Amino acid sequence: MSLTSDLLIKTVEVAAASFFTNSVATQHLSRNRNLSDTDETPPPLLALLRQVIALADHVADSVQSGGESAKRWQKLAICLAIDLAGAGSLSFPFIGDVLDVFYAPLSAVMVHALFASPLWAATAFAEEILPATDAFPTATIAWVAENHQYLSSLSAPSREA
Structure with missing residues (x-):
């Protein structure tokens, strides 16, 4: 699994770098600028990626x-x-609404x-049974609400004395 995940991550990195490099190069060429200009910062989407x-x-x-952290991510x-399964009913007009009746419980x-x-169970039920709410990620939001302190500790800068 380690090799597979590493390979997947590297593939995404290479594909994204290639895409953004080509995108930035196209922008530079369209502005008749020299490609060697390095005064621009990378696109915000690249930083997010x-x-x-x-x-x-x-x-x-x-x-x-393994351990507690692994359980959180799983x-x-x-x-x-x-x-995703709940939002999948949006792919089937009319039939999706019938599927929601069974998927909501x-x-x-x-x-x-x-x-x-x-409370989260009732929210998930309401989200699936009500029309036009299937794309709302109730379970994921519940996970974020449960793990917000853990997530903020991941992004907190390390303090070295």
């Missing part, structure tokens, strides 16, 4: 090492799957099993 890749690398390391993956049960919270 680097942060996402660094987070993915941290997640891969945490999952491989729980997030389950939450994302629940939300299932989603509520899964969210309750993950978070032991009747």
Whole structure:
């Protein structure tokens, strides 16, 4: 699994770097500027992508090492799957609404099993059963609410004396 995740991360890095390099080069050429100009900062999207890749690398390391951190990230993956399955009904006009009638209680049960919270379970049920709310990521938001202190500790700068 380590080799697979490392390979996936490197592939995304190379693809993103290639895409953004070509994008920046095209912008420079369209402005008739020299490509050797280095006075511009990288695009904000590239900086965001680097942060996402660094987070993915941290997640891969945490999952491989096991422990409490691995359980948190695995729980997030389950939450994302629940939300993606719920949003999938948007792909099927009219039929998706019928599917929501069956998926809403299932989603509520899964969210309750993950978070032991009747409030989050009711929110998940309402989100799935009400029209035009399927894209709302209830399970993922519940995970963020449960782990906000953990997430802020990841982004906090290290203090060296």
